[in-house]
Amino acid sequence: MPDSPLPPLPRRVKGARPRFHDEPAIDRLIAMLVALTSEVSVLADRLATLEALSGVGHDAVDAHVPDLSERAWREARREALIARVFAALEVELEGPADSGAYWETIGRIERGEL
Amino acid sequence: MKRIAEQEGHAGLALGDHDDRARADFAFTLRNRVTSTWMPGTRTIFDRRAADAFAARHGRRPQSPAEIREAMDADPWYRFYLSARRASQETIWAAVIPPAERLGRVAMPAAPRGALHLDSSVEPPAYVGAIDIHCMPGGYLADRGEGDTGAGAVYDRGVYLYMSGLMGGRNDAVGQLAVAFLKSRLPEFAPRRILDMGCGVGHATLPWATAFPSADVTGVDVGAALLRHAHVRAESFGVAVRFVQADAEATGLPDGHFDLVTSSILLHETSTRGLPAILAESRRLLAPGGVMLHVDQPRFDDDDPWATFLQENETHYNNEPFWRRYRSLDLEAQARAAGFARVELATLAADVVRQSQNNAADDPKARARGFLALLAFRDA
C-alpha cells in the first residue's frame, strides 16, 4: 500500500442546495444555528464526561448552590460574555460610525500630512 | 420509540473520539426531532392555516399534490422547517466525515474468507455520479485509491444516524425483511449462488450469506471505496462474501450463473433507462428456475395526495433525482418486459420503511405501507 497520505474526503455536495427563503442569508443563518447547536451539545457532553470521570457525578453538580462571592464572580463573567456576543448590536448605541473622518484620515496619510 | 443504541462495531467502523461521537449523537437526536415532531408538524400547519390560506386565494381547498405543495410553500413555518431539515441532514454528514477521514488508508484483511475484486475500468452509469444522492458529499463514487474506505465508512454511519437506528445494529433491517419474505414465500428454496446488486457496503448482503450459509454470495457495486469498506466489514463480522466492482446493468458475470439475484433499495436510485437494463441483466444472470427479488419503495398511492406530496420532497430536497419518476412505474410490467413470465408483488411493512417514506410512525394509514418486493421466476 502507498505510504502517501490520502487527500481529504469531499465536503461539498454535488447538486445545488435548494433555496427555502427569498433572502438566502436566512437559510445560511439556520444552517449556522444548527451547526452551533451541535457544538453546544458537544460541549455539554464533554462537561458530562468530566463530571463522570472526575468522580464528582452529575447529581453533585445539580445539587451544588454557589455561595454569594462565587455568584458575583460568575455574574461578572456573564456580563462580559453578553457584551462580547452582542457587541455588534451595542456598538451602534455608541453613536453613528464617522466614515468621513475615516477617509479623511486615510487621505491625509496618503498625502503625507500625517 | 427511537433511542440511542450503539451501532455494532466492526474493524472498519469510524466512530472517532469523544467529540466525534457527541456530534453523531447530536445528529441522531436532531434527526429524531425532525421525524417525530417537525415532519408531523407539517400536517398540523396544513390543517391549521396553510389549506385555508390557499382557499382564500383560489376559492377552493388544495386537492392535488402540486396544490398542497403550493399551499405549503407559501407558509413561513414550512419554509423554515425545510431549511432546518436540510441543515439537519448536513449535520449528519458533518459529524461522520472527519472520523472516516482519520482512518487513512485501511489495510485489507490478511486471510479473508470472502474476496474483493476491484476493477478501475468499470464505467459507472451517469446517474450514480450526476448528483450526490442523499446529499452525501462525494457520493458513492468518491475514491481516493488504494486503502480508501472513506465513502463506505461515511455511508455506514450516515445510514445508521439517518434511519435513527431503525436499521438495527448492523444496518440490515431491509435485508432481514427481504430474507424473511423469501423464506416464508419459498420455504423449500435453497439457492447455491446469490448475487446482491448495488450492494453498497453490504448492509443487505450479509443477511443473505447468514441465512444461506452454504451458498456462494456475491455483491456488486460501482463504488470502489464502498466495496473496500464492505470487504473489511464482512470479514470483521466473519461472513464470507465476494465483493466485485461492476455495473449492475452489465456485470460481466456469466450467463445463468445465479439461483437468486436480489437487490435492496437499488432500483429507485437508478434511472428510467437503467432500471429496465438491471432487470434484463438479472434475467440473464439467472439459472433456469432461478429467482429474482428486488426490494424497494412502492408505487405512489395516487389517491392519497398528502402522502404523495411528502414523498416528492425527497426529489425536491434530498437529492433523490429518480425517486418521483420511479414511484410512478409499474414494476410488474417492467419485469414482464424484461422477459419474466411469472411475476409477483408483495408489501413488506416495518418501522424503518415508514421513516424512509416520511410518514409519522403513528399514522394509521401509514401502518399498511411498506417496501415493495418484486419477485419473479426464470422459467425452469
Ligand SMILES: C[S@@+](CC[C@H](N)C(=O)[O-])C[C@H]1O[C@@H](n2cnc3c(N)ncnc32)[C@H](O)[C@@H]1O
Ligand atoms: C441506497 S444504496 C443501497 C445499498 C445496499 N443495497 C443497502 O441496502 O444498503 C444504492 C447503491 O447502489 C449502487 N448502484 C447504483 N446504481 C448501480 C449500478 N448500475 N450498478 C452497481 N451499483 C449501483 C450505489 O453505488 C449504492 O451503493
